[in-house]
Amino acid sequence: MRISTRGEYGVRAMLDLALHHGQGPISLKTIAERQDISEHYLEQLIASLRKAGLVTSVRGAQGGYLLAKEPSEIRIGDIIRTLEGPIAPMECVEEDHDSCVKVERCATRVLWQKLQASMEKVLDNTTLACLCEETLRLKAKDDSFMYHI
Amino acid sequence: MRISTRGEYGVRAMLDLALHHGQGPISLKTIAERQDISEHYLEQLIASLRKAGLVTSVRGAQGGYLLAKEPSEIRIGDIIRTLEGPIAPMECVEEDHDSCVKVERCATRVLWQKLQASMEKVLDNTTLACLCEETLRLKAKDDSFMYHI
DNA sequence: AGAATTCCTAGGTACTTACTCGGGATTGAT
DNA sequence: ATCAATCCCGAGTAAGTACCTAGGAATTCT
Numbered sequence: 001m002r003i004s005t006r007g008e009y010g011v012r013a014m015l016d017l018a019l020h021h022g023q024g025p026i027s028l029k030t031i032a033e034r035q036d037i038s039e040h041y042l043e044q045l046i047a048s049l050r051k052a053g054l055v056t057s058v059r060g061a062q063g064g065y066l067l068a069k070e071p072s073e074i075r076i077g078d079i080i081r082t083l084e085g086p087i088a089p090m091e092c093v094e095e096d097h098d099s100c101v102k103v104e105r106c107a108t109r110v111l112w113q114k115l116q117a118s119m120e121k122v123l124d125n126t127t128l129a130c131l132c133e134e135t136l137r138l139k140a141k142d143d144s145f146m147y148h149i
Numbered sequence: 150m151r152i153s154t155r156g157e158y159g160v161r162a163m164l165d166l167a168l169h170h171g172q173g174p175i176s177l178k179t180i181a182e183r184q185d186i187s188e189h190y191l192e193q194l195i196a197s198l199r200k201a202g203l204v205t206s207v208r209g210a211q212g213g214y215l216l217a218k219e220p221s222e223i224r225i226g227d228i229i230r231t232l233e234g235p236i237a238p239m240e241c242v243e244e245d246h247d248s249c250v251k252v253e254r255c256a257t258r259v260l261w262q263k264l265q266a267s268m269e270k271v272l273d274n275t276t277l278a279c280l281c282e283e284t285l286r287l288k289a290k291d292d293s294f295m296y297h298i
Numbered sequence: 299a300g301a302a303t304t305c306c307t308a309g310g311t312a313c314t315t316a317c318t319c320g321g322g323a324t325t326g327a328t
Numbered sequence: 329a330t331c332a333a334t335c336c337c338g339a340g341t342a343a344g345t346a347c348c349t350a351g352g353a354a355t356t357c358t
Contacts (some may be wrong), residue, residue: 001229001268004150004262004346005236011257019253027303041348047305060356061302076260080150089152103291104168107284110158111225111275112152118267119150125262135258142252154316176334190317196336209325210333304340305354314345323336 006083008119009037010045011131014079017055018071018128025064042073045083052082071132077123087123089115155232158186158192160280163228166204167220172205174213194232203229211278220281226272236272238264255285 007027012035020026028046032039046065049055056068067074081087090112092105100106159183177195181188184287195214198204207218216223230236237243239255239261247254 001150001152001156001233001236001238003296005152006346008239008257011260012254015253015257024246025303029303038348040350041346043305044348050305055305059304059354061300062357063303063355065304071153084150087150089150090157091151103287104284105161106287107280108157108164110272110283111160113282114275115268118271119264122260122264122267126263131256131260134259135253138252138255144352153314174334178334187317189319192335193317193337199335206335207325208323208333208335210327210331212334216336227326300358302356302357306352308350310347310349312345312347315343317343318341319339321337323340324332324333326332328331 001089003080003084006045009035009042010049010079010083011076013037013042013127014049014054014067014074015045015131015135017065017067018074018132021071022069025062027064030064048082052078054078054082067128068073071128072129074129075124076126076131077120079129080123087116087120089111089119115129150238152229152233155194156229156283158184158191159198159228159232162186162191162195163198163203163216163277164280164284166214166216167223167281169218170216174211174215176213179213197231198228201227202256203227203231216277220277223277224273225275225277225280226269229272236265236269237261238268 004027012029016031017026028039028043031037032042035042046055050057050065053068053146054074055065057063057065059060086094090109091097092100092109093116100109154263162180165180165184166175174219177188177192180186180195182189184244195204199206202217203223204214206212226236234242239258240246241249241258242261242265249258
């Protein structure tokens, strides 16, 4: 019932890009260092994100990666689906899967569908812009805490 | 992002017991055949459910398993937590886990907490009794469909 | 030209999952 | 008392997945 490191690292990398949106291309190395992720592993993940049209790349010196859209237009669900596959707690609730034979099983299927819907609601209603705001909020709290010492 | 077969089979087996609640102990073999699950594998799962106090066993000939409580008192969340561990999409939102160092990461943590809450809400608001009702509803539909032919 | 960087392919290790196997302990029916 | 059904327990295994590594070709800035 866990999101794997693919999803975790992917979201963190995308948030990193979002927080530096408008500052030109960010190199893989920079993201990997800031986020403490293996550079080569991150390369594989970001390749998937590029193919999915969520980031664009600039090759050559001073190159790097950029968000392909505004942070407010990239949903966390898009990132997770790209890196982890369909958001489905059970095979039988994935798209174009034949319904099962046994009626009893389909009662559980209704449950898995509800679970799926609730997960998609959270992940598709949160965008990178939301996480940027949240980050600023947390930073502000952090700073005020430091002044108290 | 999938529930494994442990959770899937466990819920199916428990629903099977719930649908035959009050009919005396049901043998492992019967459940395994009805639910099309490997008997030895199911044995392991049901052993965990027994230790968690969700089922009781009756040994010897004509023995088998019984729900330890009423179907309305067994939440799907209890079954999943027993067989799959804590319902947490990310390690950092499990109980008694130290918060992470980086502020940026904690912005994503807020997201994972929301996701976790939405999942627990669905799984803890559904009981075996709910699934029994759903099964009867589906059976009724199925029968009326057959009469139409 | 040369340095920085993305891009691409291939492979390897350690862990997890989904089982299987073998045998022992307990108990009800006869 | 015996037998057969059934629960109970521990170990083993094959396939898949997650994560990481290595190396080199292509591209672009300076």
